Amino acid sequence: MLDAFLQFISKEQLLPQGSRVILALSGGIDSVVMAHLFSQAPWPFAIAHCNFGLRGGASDEDEHFVKALADTLEVPCYATSFDTLRAAAGSGASVQMVARQLRYDWFETIRRQEEYDFVATAHHLNDAIETLLYNLTKGCGISGLHGIPLRAGSVIRPLLFATRADIEAYAGAHKLDYREDASNAEDKYSRNKVRLQVLPALKKINPALEQTMAANLERFKAVEYLYGQALNLLWAEAVDVQEGRRLFSIARLKDHEPALPTILYEWLSPFGFTPSQARQAGQSLDHTGAAFYSQAYRLLVDREHLILEELPPGNVAETYWLDESELVLELPQGHLSITSCQGKPDVFPPSPYEAALDAGQLQFPLLLRHWQEGDVFQPLGMGGRHQKVQDFFTNNKVSRFDKEKAWILEDALGRICWLLGYRIDDRFAIKPGTRAHWVLKYAKV
Numbered sequence: 001m002l003d004a005f006l007q008f009i010s011k012e013q014l015l016p017q018g019s020r021v022i023l024a025l026s027g028g029i030d031s032v033v034m035a036h037l038f039s040q041a042p043w044p045f046a047i048a049h050c051n052f053g054l055r056g057g058a059s060d061e062d063e064h065f066v067k068a069l070a071d072t073l074e075v076p077c078y079a080t081s082f083d084t085l086r087a088a089a090g091s092g093a094s095v096q097m098v099a100r101q102l103r104y105d106w107f108e109t110i111r112r113q114e115e116y117d118f119v120a121t122a123h124h125l126n127d128a129i130e131t132l133l134y135n136l137t138k139g140c141g142i143s144g145l146h147g148i149p150l151r152a153g154s155v156i157r158p159l160l161f162a163t164r165a166d167i168e169a170y171a172g173a174h175k176l177d178y179r180e181d182a183s184n185a186e187d188k189y190s191r192n193k194v195r196l197q198v199l200p201a202l203k204k205i206n207p208a209l210e211q212t213m214a215a216n217l218e219r220f221k222a223v224e225y226l227y228g229q230a231l232n233l234l235w236a237e238a239v240d241v242q243e244g245r246r247l248f249s250i251a252r253l254k255d256h257e258p259a260l261p262t263i264l265y266e267w268l269s270p271f272g273f274t275p276s277q278a279r280q281a282g283q284s285l286d287h288t289g290a291a292f293y294s295q296a297y298r299l300l301v302d303r304e305h306l307i308l309e310e311l312p313p314g315n316v317a318e319t320y321w322l323d324e325s326e327l328v329l330e331l332p333q334g335h336l337s338i339t340s341c342q343g344k345p346d347v348f349p350p351s352p353y354e355a356a357l358d359a360g361q362l363q364f365p366l367l368l369r370h371w372q373e374g375d376v377f378q379p380l381g382m383g384g385r386h387q388k389v390q391d392f393f394t395n396n397k398v399s400r401f402d403k404e405k406a407w408i409l410e411d412a413l414g415r416i417c418w419l420l421g422y423r424i425d426d427r428f429a430i431k432p433g434t435r436a437h438w439v440l441k442y443a444k445v
Contacts, residue, residue, distance in 0.1 A: 001162065001170045005037045008161040012150060015158075019117040021045040022078070024107055025069070027062040027179035030122035032069065033167050034159055036176060038120075039073050046076040048110055048119075050103045052084040054095070055181070062179050078110050104155070111154055123148050123157045126164040129213045130194045132220075137194075141265070142227050145220040163210045231266055239267075240305075248306040250285050257282075271297040271308065276323040276365035281306065293319035323365035334444040336368065344434050352421045353443070357428040359436035363412040371408045377416035378426040389419065396422065407442070 009015050023038060025031040025047050038045045049066040051059050063079055070077030088098040107119045128147030135144035150157055159167070171178065203209045238252035248267070256263060260282035265275050272294030273281075281299055284290040290301040293311075300307045322329045322338065329336040345356045375389040393403050407420040417428040420442050430437060 001166060002037060002040055004161060005158065006041060009041075009158055014150070014156050015043055015118065019043055020115070021156075022048050022107065022111055022114070022116045022119045024103070024119055024121045025049050025066050026122075026181070027065045027069075028122075028181060029171050029176075029178040030124060030159065030167055032176050032178040033170050034120065034122040035069065035073065036170075036174060037158075039075075045120075046070075046078065046114065046116065047073075048078045048107055049080075050099075050106060051079065051081040052099050052102075053081060054084055054099070058181075065177075065179050076114075078114070080106055108154065117154070119155050120158055121155060122159050124159045124162045124164060124167060125210055125214055126195070126199070128160060128217060129210065130191055130199065132213070132217065133194050133198060134191055137190075141262070142220075142224050145217075146224055147217050147220075165210075231263065234263065235267065244310065246308040248308070250301075250304055250306065253282070253306070254285060268294075268299065268308070273297070273299065274321045274323075276321040280321075280365070320368040321365050322368060329368065331368075334442060336440065336442050339439045339441075340436065341439055342436050344430050345437060345439070348430075349439070349441075351441075353441065355418045355420075355424050355440045356430055357417055357424065357438050357440065358430055358434045359438050360434065361428050362417060362438055365412055366417075367410050367412075369408055369410070371403070371406050371419070375408060375416060377419065379419075379423045380426045380429050381423075382426065384426050389416075392419070392423070398422075409440070 015021065021038065021043050023031070023035055023045050025035060026049070035045075035047065047066060047070045049063055051063045053059050055062075063081075067077050067079060082099070082102050084095060084099050084102065087102060088095045110116075111119050132145060132147040135147075148157060148160065150160055170176075199209070206212055234252070234256070238249045240247045240249075248264075253260060253263070261275070261279040264282050265273070265278035268278050268281070269275075273292065277292045277294075277299075281290075281292055281301070284301050285306075288301055288303050292299040296311055298309055298311055300309070320329055320331065322336065324340075327338050340359065341356075349356055371389050373390065376386050377389060377392075378384055378386055379392060389406075389408070393406075398406070406422070408416055409418040409420060410416045411428075415427065416425055418424045418440065
């Protein structure tokens, strides 16, 4: 395996001569094998370990193990601890995602401080395959098909050529000690389900699954490259930049109508627009005056162009889109989640920040925005009568400060369905004929 390791690094030009590397070590079998391989390679290296404090005393034992391994290999060791649960609390992100961000931020800090060139992680081929399958299951664009990238900034993955079986065989042959993380055998995490349930089932269909998927990953990388080249060529033909504004030629966009949602999303997502907004913008090319907002940008449909411009300072629009494939909407002040349920609810939501809406009435995508003068809805309990939101606030003695912060949720037909924290609209209430419903919850931070 050592020869394959060195050949892979040479072939992919991962480590120029004289490079200094920090190895990210958890103490598990993958990272221990990586450290053992680097101890026989020509590049100077150090070890770095993060203690996330998520497994009680086992986390501290992992740290002690890694430090002892660094002493045995006679290389520097950097270690840090995080209160991961506190960092994750109220963030709206999972503990795993918060831990990942903490880890990579710290690795980069150490790399810069200690003047190393790269950080190496021990991701292997099976990790890349699991990531691809996980991304496909959740939904992804072309960039989600390449699995785990070989390089990402200063981070490299020199074990991506090796399967999990290769790593286990190497550890066994060299009698390497390593730490076992019991959580890896639990299937409560989505990625663990892919590893423990999905991959074994697929291997029954194709025993050479890893080799087949490795070839697929290479093809997907080539497709992604060509995809990017095509987008760049189209950008050069269809987009003009004038005084900080980007003008997208509607005529040129219409030449590629089957791919419009994809093209617009790739171009607009760096400016904070969602997939549903890109899709709606593509459907609105003939609707002059239509406008779409991200946190800091506005996209306006003009007669000949889509005009993308930055919002003036102090005039940032808080407008968000939510569709059926995006079940959690992260907001600066909290997050809005939506869950599909069959039948009618057994009990109605006890909190004004929860709502049960008739799925047969609700048309996606949904728009979340602040209330505006002239907004009208049909508050539940008023027999279907219309009322201005302004009058509703006045009758319910809502303060000016609270009015300014109030959120409106409307559906794709422009109908207000929920005044968050106050009242749902009668048109979306659960009725005797309701067959399915959506439960929406708004959690403040």
